[in-house]
Amino acid sequence: MLSIVYSSRASDSFDEAYLVDLLLRSRRNNKRLGLSGMLLHHGGHFLQAIEGPEDALRERMAIIASDPRHSSLRMLLEEEIPERTFPAWTMGHVEADDEPAAPGLRNVFEALAAGGDVSDSLPSLRELIRWYQVRAA
Numbered sequence: 001m002l003s004i005v006y007s008s009r010a011s012d013s014f015d016e017a018y019l020v021d022l023l024l025r026s027r028r029n030n031k032r033l034g035l036s037g038m039l040l041h042h043g044g045h046f047l048q049a050i051e052g053p054e055d056a057l058r059e060r061m062a063i064i065a066s067d068p069r070h071s072s073l074r075m076l077l078e079e080e081i082p083e084r085t086f087p088a089w090t091m092g093h094v095e096a097d098d099e100p101a102a103p104g105l106r107n108v109f110e111a112l113a114a115g116g117d118v119s120d121s122l123p124s125l126r127e128l129i130r131w132y133q134v135r136a137a
Helices: 015-033 055-064 107-116 117-137
Strands: 001-012 036-042 045-052 070-080 092-095
Touching: 001 055, 015 036, 015 045, 015 055, 045 055, 045 107, 055 070, 070 117, 107 117
Parallel strands: 036 092
Antiparallel strands: 001 045, 001 070, 036 045
């Protein structure tokens, strides 16, 4: 099983209805493909952890990478995992503005907003994913 964490920026501004539609379509597609994960949004930045069978996940990532609604797509983590981190979430969603207590959240999104090297934020990213993993269980 493969896990990928990536970040991107929304190409255009969007509203709540657009985000809900995006989540509903993602959940349907992910369920069909056997994928799971979570999506964080903050200030026009997206952070997504997505996991599942390698072939299906790589196919989905190719679609995401070519989607004109995304810009500045950056692969942050890619690793083999023994089991799913988010087994019950076809696409869990968290509006990061509503989660100020999430450890690592501020560090990760500040690094993304700066547009520089996020490697210094990888420990914060892993901590953030673990925090949501516990909440998803």
